[in-house]
Amino acid sequence: MADKLLMILANTDPGSAVALHAVFAQATVAAAMEYDVEIVLTGRTGRLATPGYAETVALAERGRTALDLIREAHEAGVRFKICTSARESTDAAMIAEIAEIVGGAYIISEAMDDATVTFTY
Template identity: 40%
Template sequence: MARKLIVVLANADPHSDEAIGAPIFQASVAASMGYQVEVVCTGNAATILKSGVAEAIHVKSAEARTIYDFIKEAHAAGVRFHCFSTGLDTCAMRKHDLIAECSGVIGAAHFIEEIMENDCRVLTY
């Protein structure tokens, strides 16, 4: 049985509450169920890991909660967030631009090694 879930945010619109909120919520649920969970952001979706960006995206227009609130809740549940190295380039960011909940930057070799493990499942958005 798989014990690890990697959620990849690559094509999700970083300014869409639905496109970003649902995968982060799913990651939180999986972590709460005892699975090891990582969210890897790349492409334009990596901007949600930039300080100030996720704080400006509300889950629903009439609600005060933001995508950053979802990230904080997921992180508290044990979800680890990573920025893919190409995401930094795509979004013109540097490591010091990343939110505190981001565990760091990963490269292609590390990513491929992780997803090829037998006990790993991957969801992409």
């Protein structure tokens, strides 16, 4: 049985609170169940790593944002990574919850590992 969950956000609309809520809630639950959970932002979801952006994505729950969900998932043990191709520039600032910058080879090798289950959004 796999013990790692790799969640790749490639096609999710980074401005869609509903879509993001589902992904981050699933990641938080998996981490609470003591699975090793990573979320990799790639494609346009890389915008979520830009300071100030995730705060603008408001949830239906008054006063909560996508950044709140990211922080909750991070506190539960979810590790956030960003793909080099999703960064606007190599020296761009990122939110504190981003643990690492990874490349396409990392994503492929993790996804192909028998101990990893991969979800894509």
